[in-house]
Amino acid sequence: MMRDFQTTGRSALITTQGAVATSHPLAAKVGVQILEQGGNAMDAAIATAILLGLCEPQSTGLGGDLFAMVSYADQSDLIGLNASGRAPMGLDTDALRATGRASIPLDNINAVTVPGAVDGFCRLHQDHGTLPLEDILAPSIFYAEHGIPVAPRVAFDWDEARDTLRGRARDCYMWQDQPPQIGTRFTAKGQADVLRRIAREGRAGFYEGEVAEDLVNSLRALGGSHSLEDFANTACDYVTPISTHYRGHELIELPPNGQGATALLLTNILAQFDLGTMDPFGAARAHIEAEATKLAYDARNRFLSDPDHLTHLDHMLSGKTARDLAALIDPARPMTDPHQASSAVHKDTVYLCVVDKDRMAVSMIYSIFHSFGSGYASDKFGILYQNRGAGFSLQSGHPNEAKGGKRPLHTIIPGLLRFPDQSLMPFGVMGGAYQATGHARLITNIIDYGMDVQSAIDGARCFADQGKLQVELGYDASVNAALRGMGHQVVTPYRPIGGAQAIKIDASSGLLIAGSDPRKDGLALGY
Numbered sequence: 001m002m003r004d005f006q007t008t009g010r011s012a013l014i015t016t017q018g019a020v021a022t023s024h025p026l027a028a029k030v031g032v033q034i035l036e037q038g039g040n041a042m043d044a045a046i047a048t049a050i051l052l053g054l055c056e057p058q059s060t061g062l063g064g065d066l067f068a069m070v071s072y073a074d075q076s077d078l079i080g081l082n083a084s085g086r087a088p089m090g091l092d093t094d095a096l097r098a099t100g101r102a103s104i105p106l107d108n109i110n111a112v113t114v115p116g117a118v119d120g121f122c123r124l125h126q127d128h129g130t131l132p133l134e135d136i137l138a139p140s141i142f143y144a145e146h147g148i149p150v151a152p153r154v155a156f157d158w159d160e161a162r163d164t165l166r167g168r169a170r171d172c173y174m175w176q177d178q179p180p181q182i183g184t185r186f187t188a189k190g191q192a193d194v195l196r197r198i199a200r201e202g203r204a205g206f207y208e209g210e211v212a213e214d215l216v217n218s219l220r221a222l223g224g225s226h227s228l229e230d231f232a233n234t235a236c237d238y239v240t241p242i243s244t245h246y247r248g249h250e251l252i253e254l255p256p257n258g259q260g261a262t263a264l265l266l267t268n269i270l271a272q273f274d275l276g277t278m279d280p281f282g283a284a285r286a287h288i289e290a291e292a293t294k295l296a297y298d299a300r301n302r303f304l305s306d307p308d309h310l311t312h313l314d315h316m317l318s319g320k321t322a323r324d325l326a327a328l329i330d331p332a333r334p335m336t337d338p339h340q341a342s343s344a345v346h347k348d349t350v351y352l353c354v355v356d357k358d359r360m361a362v363s364m365i366y367s368i369f370h371s372f373g374s375g376y377a378s379d380k381f382g383i384l385y386q387n388r389g390a391g392f393s394l395q396s397g398h399p400n401e402a403k404g405g406k407r408p409l410h411t412i413i414p415g416l417l418r419f420p421d422q423s424l425m426p427f428g429v430m431g432g433a434y435q436a437t438g439h440a441r442l443i444t445n446i447i448d449y450g451m452d453v454q455s456a457i458d459g460a461r462c463f464a465d466q467g468k469l470q471v472e473l474g475y476d477a478s479v480n481a482a483l484r485g486m487g488h489q490v491v492t493p494y495r496p497i498g499g500a501q502a503i504k505i506d507a508s509s510g511l512l513i514a515g516s517d518p519r520k521d522g523l524a525l526g527y
Helices: 025-036 041-055 093-097 117-128 133-146 152-160 168-173 189-201 209-221 228-232 260-270 283-303 313-317 319-326 432-447 453-458 477-486
Strands: 013-015 019-022 065-071 079-083 237-239 242-246 249-253 350-355 361-367 414-418 424-430 462-465 468-471 499-505 512-516 523-526
Touching: 013 019, 013 523, 019 025, 019 041, 019 499, 019 512, 025 041, 025 133, 025 350, 025 523, 041 065, 041 117, 041 133, 041 189, 041 350, 041 361, 065 117, 065 414, 065 424, 079 117, 117 133, 133 189, 189 209, 209 228, 242 260, 242 313, 242 432, 249 260, 249 432, 260 283, 260 313, 260 319, 260 432, 283 313, 283 319, 283 432, 283 462, 283 468, 283 477, 313 319, 350 424, 350 499, 361 414, 361 424, 414 432, 424 432, 432 453, 432 462, 432 499, 453 499, 453 512, 468 477
Parallel strands: none
Antiparallel strands: 013 512, 019 350, 019 523, 065 079, 065 361, 079 237, 242 249, 249 414, 350 361, 414 424, 424 499, 462 468, 499 512, 512 523
């Protein structure tokens, strides 16, 4: 389906040798440069991701986590990596439960889990990279020293999260106690020092020695129970991807503790409806997607957890579960309580993708969770801490109950879509909880409505969340009226819903077809 050239938007990137799709233009440029220097897709993905932590410090950084999927040209063995960190072993769950809360507050020091991303980067480089780590990190070291002009969307997010930053983080990420304006040059000389150490020493440059001491001492001074042993013992894991089929296409996700299984369940529910007969931006599709989202997310909240504590994954992936949940959806009215309705059935982030000339594909997502994470940073090097521990439950006996040494439920998920002709598309959708719905929306835009990669990303979005239906301004007012008439509480979100990137390796032509979300500052770039 060709886009309308008289309306705003842009065409998909079409290229031959290699492509990078990301949410910031400098990061996309650096990724392509690494490819042109002879690096492979993994080298470029690592270089791009690390730089994004400087281009978009509100979204990600060395104090965060990552997940990745890797496909080599023959697609025979898809590789998954879980580089999410764990709660410190000293976490006192009973003390937290005694506060009467259901979860750990976002700004509580106990929400800071040990960062897993650096260990993941080093493992991926060791096993799948080709260039020296020094070459891969050199662009980020340069920009950390010399500065990156703050991009428009980044400035918007920075201003929105200004009250999140406290203590040392406020010193490092504010200018005279104010957020930066568009074009302000952001430098992070402390992080440049850390990156030099990682380039020389690998993971030991971060999880041991002076950097680890700074991270741990700063956390303990804030009341955390984190230890040097927690950091030294951090280790990522290779995992086996999980998948489902949707109208002849294979949607591939990572297993928990991310919410990939939620995306698969949601897609399986949507498969019970003939979406292709509905207006892609009409009320009927929005309603069905909203109701399916409620049911799939209810299952997520019941069951998903650290994989060592997971018992109901087969139930979530079952076709019968999807059919039974789909049967609960009234095509004319929204459900008020999905948890009650489905009881009988259920007894800020960056995403990037890279494809190289040999058709190695990397789908990678890297995050510190909420904007600027916990709002705390280490004293010496200014590394922001994530607040992923807020994803734990404090309910005793819950699969996702907070415990020392345990991984919390994650929202971030990289994806792959395999087409019937063996075309392959690494893709991802940023946006916190929206990501599972975003995966389903993106692939159904392509499969049910014939949209190209860029158009599928551009299209207006809606999201059922916390009792409200967020509807972007791209929807016609008549659609909002129809949804309200059904009984939805329609609201206009303050910010755009999510952001996405994708690169399709087209099997018939050999071309790379890529897109990047205009809701962010980035683009897809190739050579």
